[in-house]
Amino acid sequence: MTDSITAGDVAAPSGQGGAAATLRIAVLDRDSGFIQVLSKRLDRLGWEHRVLASPVPADAVVAMRLSALVVDLAVLGPQAWEWLERLCGALPDLGIVVCTGPSTVAQRVRGLRLGADDWITKPCHPEEVIARVQSVVRRRRRPSGRAENKPVTAGEVEIRSDRFQAFVGAASLDLTRREFELIELLAAAEGRVLEREEIYSRLWGYTMVRGDRSVDVFVRKLRQKLEKASPRWRYIHTHFGIGYRFAAESLDADRVDVDVPASVPAGWDGRDQGELARTHQDRQLAPDAL
Amino acid sequence: MTDSITAGDVAAPSGQGGAAATLRIAVLDRDSGFIQVLSKRLDRLGWEHRVLASPVPADAVVAMRLSALVVDLAVLGPQAWEWLERLCGALPDLGIVVCTGPSTVAQRVRGLRLGADDWITKPCHPEEVIARVQSVVRRRRRPSGRAENKPVTAGEVEIRSDRFQAFVGAASLDLTRREFELIELLAAAEGRVLEREEIYSRLWGYTMVRGDRSVDVFVRKLRQKLEKASPRWRYIHTHFGIGYRFAAESLDADRVDVDVPASVPAGWDGRDQGELARTHQDRQLAPDAL
DNA sequence: TAGCATTGTGAACATCTTGTGACGATGGAT
DNA sequence: ATCCATCGTCACAAGATGTTCACAATGCTA
Numbered sequence: 025m026t027d028s029i030t031a032g033d034v035a036a037p038s039g040q041g042g043a044a045a046t047l048r049i050a051v052l053d054r055d056s057g058f059i060q061v062l063s064k065r066l067d068r069l070g071w072e073h074r075v076l077a078s079p080v081p082a083d084a085v086v087a088m089r090l091s092a093l094v095v096d097l098a099v100l101g102p103q104a105w106e107w108l109e110r111l112c113g114a115l116p117d118l119g120i121v122v123c124t125g126p127s128t129v130a131q132r133v134r135g136l137r138l139g140a141d142d143w144i145t146k147p148c149h150p151e152e153v154i155a156r157v158q159s160v161v162r163r164r165r166r167p168s169g170r171a172e173n174k175p176v177t178a179g180e181v182e183i184r185s186d187r188f189q190a191f192v193g194a195a196s197l198d199l200t201r202r203e204f205e206l207i208e209l210l211a212a213a214e215g216r217v218l219e220r221e222e223i224y225s226r227l228w229g230y231t232m233v234r235g236d237r238s239v240d241v242f243v244r245k246l247r248q249k250l251e252k253a254s255p256r257w258r259y260i261h262t263h264f265g266i267g268y269r270f271a272a273e274s275l276d277a278d279r280v281d282v283d284v285p286a287s288v289p290a291g292w293d294g295r296d297q298g299e300l301a302r303t304h305q306d307r308q309l310a311p312d313a314l
Numbered sequence: 315m316t317d318s319i320t321a322g323d324v325a326a327p328s329g330q331g332g333a334a335a336t337l338r339i340a341v342l343d344r345d346s347g348f349i350q351v352l353s354k355r356l357d358r359l360g361w362e363h364r365v366l367a368s369p370v371p372a373d374a375v376v377a378m379r380l381s382a383l384v385v386d387l388a389v390l391g392p393q394a395w396e397w398l399e400r401l402c403g404a405l406p407d408l409g410i411v412v413c414t415g416p417s418t419v420a421q422r423v424r425g426l427r428l429g430a431d432d433w434i435t436k437p438c439h440p441e442e443v444i445a446r447v448q449s450v451v452r453r454r455r456r457p458s459g460r461a462e463n464k465p466v467t468a469g470e471v472e473i474r475s476d477r478f479q480a481f482v483g484a485a486s487l488d489l490t491r492r493e494f495e496l497i498e499l500l501a502a503a504e505g506r507v508l509e510r511e512e513i514y515s516r517l518w519g520y521t522m523v524r525g526d527r528s529v530d531v532f533v534r535k536l537r538q539k540l541e542k543a544s545p546r547w548r549y550i551h552t553h554f555g556i557g558y559r560f561a562a563e564s565l566d567a568d569r570v571d572v573d574v575p576a577s578v579p580a581g582w583d584g585r586d587q588g589e590l591a592r593t594h595q596d597r598q599l600a601p602d603a604l
Numbered sequence: 605t606a607g608c609a610t611t612g613t614g615a616a617c618a619t620c621t622t623g624t625g626a627c628g629a630t631g632g633a634t
Numbered sequence: 635a636t637c638c639a640t641c642g643t644c645a646c647a648a649g650a651t652g653t654t655c656a657c658a659a660t661g662c663t664a
C-alpha cells in the first residue's frame with residue numbers, strides 16, 4: 025500500500041526454510057537516543073528495520089509486512105489502547121513489543137491482554153529489547169520441523185516441503201511460491217475445512233478484507249495445475265460460504281479412493297459421481313474420513 | 315491511561331465461541347508467599363496448576379503436558395542455564411516464563427536466547443505473571459481453534475465443527491452455513507429451550523425485528539434435512555410462544571431415547587407418540603428439564 | 605367452539621459467493 | 635533497458651443461499 029521497506033517480500037509467516045530468516049522490524053518511537061542505539065544494533069544484526077515517529081494507521085502497518093513492531097505507547101497518545109487493540113486484531117501474527125516509560129501493573133496487564141507480546145520498561149538495554157523481540161518472533165514459527173517433515177502424499181500428488189514443490193510421479197506441478205504455500209496449508213489441514221479468512225491470514229499474514237478474492241484466485245490456479253497433472257482426481261473442494269477442504273478423491277467410478285484409508289464407505293452421498301465431476305462444489309464426505 | 319484491573323476488564327483476543335481452554339501450568343519456586351498468592355489467582359482462573367519445589371528432570375516436565383512453566387532460576391542453582399537449555403530443547407512448544415530476583419541485562423538476554431519466552435523480575439504482581447503467561451501461551455495454540463472440538467452426537471446425527479457439517483452415519487446432511495450454525499447452536503444448548511430472539515441474535519449478530527420469520531424458516535429447512543437423513547428420530551422441538559429445543563428422541567415405540575438423560579421425565583406429556591409424530595409442536599417440559 | 609396469535613410451508617425474489625479470464629503492477633533476471 | 639514470471643484486482647456470469655410473503659395448520663384463551 026504505502027511503501028515497502030527495501031528488498032522483496034520477507035518470508036511469509038508460515039514459510040521459512042532452515043536458515044534464520046531476516047527479520048523485518050519497525051520501531052515506533054520518538055526517543056532519538058534510544059532509536060539511534062537500537063538502530064545501530066539492528067543494522068549490525070542485518071535486520072531490516074525502519075523508524076516511525078508518529079502513530080501509523082493500522083492499515084499502513086499491515087502493508088509493511090513486519091515480523092515485529094516495537095512501540096512506545098507514549099507516541100500514540102490517548103488512543104493508545106484502541107490503536108493497540110485494532111492492530112492486534114488485524115495482525116494476529118505480528119509480534120508486538122511495547123517498550124515504554126514507567127507504567128503501572130494494571131497498564132502492563134491491559135496491554136498484554138490486548139494482544140501485546142511483551143512489555144519492556146524504559147530505560148532498558150537495547151540488547152534486551154532485541155532478545156525479547158527474538159523471543160517473541162521465535163515462538164511465532166512453531167512447526168519449525170519443516171525440514172524434517174516427510175513428504176506428504178495425497179492421491180497422486182506428493183508435496184515436498186524440502187523443494188517447495190509438488191509432484192505427480194516425477195513431474196513437477198511447477199507451482200509458484202504462493203501456490204505451494206496454499207497446497208501445503210490445505211494438505212496439512214488433513215481434510216478439515218479451512219475458512220477463507222484463516223487461509224488468507226496464514227498465507228498473507230494479516231487479516232483478509234471483505235471482498236478480497238486472492239484466495240479464490242490461487243485456488244483456481246492450483247486447481248488448474250492439479251487438473252493438468254492429475255486429471256482423474258479432485259483435490260480441492262469448495263464449501264460454499266465457508267472455504268476449502270483438501271482431500272484426494274478419485275473420479276474413477278469403480279472405487280472411491282481417498283488419501284485417508286479406511287475412510288469413506290461407498291455410497292457416500294447419494295449423489296452420482298457425474299455431478300462431482302462437473303463442479304467443484306462439494307458435499308461432505310463421511311465424518312470418519314478423518 | 316489509568317485503569318484498574320477489574321474482573322472482566324479485557325476479553326481475551328481469542329475470544330469468541332470457544333471457551334477459553336483450560337491451561338495447565340507448573341510453578342517451580344520456593345518463595346512461599348509468591349506461590350501462595352499466585353496459586354490463589356490460578357485457582358480462581360480455573361487453570362490446572364502445580365507447584366514444584368525442586369529442579370525436576372526435563373523428562374518429568376515433559377510428562378506433565380504443561381502449557382507453560384513459571385520458574386525461579388534461583389531454585390535451579392548453578393546448573394540453571396544448562397537445565398533451561400535442555401528443557402527448551404526438549405519442549406520447544408512449552409511456554410517458559412522465568413520469574414526470578416534481580417538480574418543483569420546479560421543474564422536476561424542469555425535466558426531469553428536460550429529459549430525462555432519471558433523474563434519477569436521479582437518482586438512482581440501475580441496478575442502480571444498471569445498476563446505474561448497468557449501472552450506466551452496465546453500464540454502457541456492459534457491454528458488449532460475450532461479443530462479441537464470433539465464431534466457432538468445426538469441420536470443418529472453427528473455434528474462436526476471441523477467440517478462445518480452434520481452427518482448421519484456416512485451421509486452428510488448437506489447443510490448450508492446458516493443451517494449448520496443453527497444446529498450447532500441448538501445442539502450446544504443441550505436440551506435447553508432457546509428463545510427465537512436469542513437464536514437470532516447469536517446467528518445473525520443483531521437483534522431480531524418483530525415479525526422476522528428467518529429462524530422459523532431455517533428450523534424448517536433443518537428439520538427437512540434431518541427428517542430425510544434420520545426419519546425415525548425427532549430432533550428439534552417447538553415450544554409455542556418461546557422458541558426451540560434440540561433433543562434427539564426416537565420415534566420407535568418400544569422406548570424413548572433421549573440424548574440428554576435425566577431430562578425428560580418419563581411420560582413427559584401424556585401425549586401419545588402418534589401425535590408427536592404428527593406435529594413438531596411440543597408442550598413445555600417439566601421445569602427441571604431446564 | 606370461535607377467534608386471535610403463533611408456527612409450518614412452499615415459492616418467488618433478492619443477495620451473496622464463487623469460478624473464470626484478462627489486465628496492469630512489481631520485481632528480478634537477462 | 636527489456637523481458638518474463640508472479641501476484642493481486644476487476645468485471646462478469648453462473649449458481650447457491652438467504653429473505654420475504656401469503657396462506658395453511660395448529661395452539662391457546664375466552
